[in-house]
Amino acid sequence: MQTPTGGRGVGKRRGRPPASGDGSRGGAERRRRPTVAERLEAGELTLEEASEQARETALRILTAAPKSRGELERSLARKGYPEQVVSGLVDRFDEVGLVDDSAYAELIVRTRHAERGLARRAIAAELRRRGIEDDVASDALEQIEPDDERAAAAELARKHVARTRGQDREKRVRRAVAALARKGHSPSVAFAAVRGALAVEGDDVDEDPMPPLDEY
Numbered sequence: 001m002q003t004p005t006g007g008r009g010v011g012k013r014r015g016r017p018p019a020s021g022d023g024s025r026g027g028a029e030r031r032r033r034p035t036v037a038e039r040l041e042a043g044e045l046t047l048e049e050a051s052e053q054a055r056e057t058a059l060r061i062l063t064a065a066p067k068s069r070g071e072l073e074r075s076l077a078r079k080g081y082p083e084q085v086v087s088g089l090v091d092r093f094d095e096v097g098l099v100d101d102s103a104y105a106e107l108i109v110r111t112r113h114a115e116r117g118l119a120r121r122a123i124a125a126e127l128r129r130r131g132i133e134d135d136v137a138s139d140a141l142e143q144i145e146p147d148d149e150r151a152a153a154a155e156l157a158r159k160h161v162a163r164t165r166g167q168d169r170e171k172r173v174r175r176a177v178a179a180l181a182r183k184g185h186s187p188s189v190a191f192a193a194v195r196g197a198l199a200v201e202g203d204d205v206d207e208d209p210m211p212p213l214d215e216y
Contacts, residue, residue, distance in 0.1 A: 035079075035080025035081075036050050036053060036054070036079075036080045036081050036082065036085070037080055037081070037082040038080075040082065047084075047085070050081070050082075050085050051085050051088070051089060053081075054076055054081045054085045054086065054089050055089055057076065057079060057081070058072060058075075058076060058089060058090075058093065059098075061075050061076075062093075062098060062099075066104055066107065067099065067104070068099070068101050068104050068105075068130045068131045068132055069090055069094060069099050069101050069131065070130065070131020070132070071130055071131055072090055072093070072099055073086055073087075073090055073131075074131070076089070076090075101132055101133065101136050102136055102139065102140070104130075104132070105127055105132045105136050105137055105139075105140035106140045106143065108123065108126065108127060108130070108132075108140070109123055109127075109140045109141055109143050109144065110143065112126065113143075113144055113148065113152060116183070117152040117153070117155060117156045117183055118152075118183050118184050119144075119149050119152070119153070119183060119184035119185045119186075119189075120141050120144050120149065120184065121184035121185075121186075122182075122183055122184025123141065123144075123184065124137055124141060125184070127140070127141075149185065149189065150189060150192075150193070152183075152185075153180055153183075153185045153189050153190060153192075153193035154193045154196060154197065156179065156180050156183060156185075156193065157176055157180060157190070157193035157194045157196065157197040158197045158200070160175070160176040160179050160180075160194070160197075161176055161194065161197040161198055161201065162197075164176070165201070169198075172194075172198070173191075173194055173195075173198070176190075176194040176197070177190045177191050177194050180193060180194070
């Protein structure tokens with residue numbers, strides 16, 4: 001006798017976990033793990049234990065990559081550590097030099113300028129995003145002189161112009177200037193750098209007007 005096939009509800013269902021009687025979606029959902037703050041409130045952790053856990057977590061974070069004070073605070077908060085634990089821990093890390101916003105800001109300035117050709121304006125914006133105080137950022141940005149910015153812009157312009165050789169000159173100028181502007185270079189510096197790069201190719205654009213600012 002043949003077994004019926006193709007009928008709905010006949011045979012073993014595949015791909016679904018067996019239903020449980022707890023009313024959840026197949027009983028497969030996991031309960032959310034309580035945060036450190038919730039465990040503290042429930043009396044499952046002492047403040048000393050929570051602080052030690054936070055210390056170990058912070059050390060792992062800093063081992064992976066340096067962080068500003070603000071970044072470390074945000075990282076610990078996202079992991080569920082309460083402000084009462086985070087604040088004292090980060091203060092202590094600051095005292096012993098494990099967190100140093102001045103040194104960190106100087107590192108960001110050096111690497112972003114040397115490796116990416118970013119201008120002061122773009123780097124300053126990144127430092128703000130990373131939680132660096134304005135006065136600390138200002139001190140770090142003093143490493144970059146106006147001549148350094150012009151040299152970085154010139155190198156970026158050379159690379160952009162080289163990639164568009166043979167294309168329409170107006171488009172080359174507009175795209176290269178826009179690319180430099182995205183790196184934080186002012187329109188005047190960007191256009192001068194692009195003009196210089198094209199001049200090296202023998203394409204004299206000294207009389208060309210600067211592209212409209214709304215094109216950046």
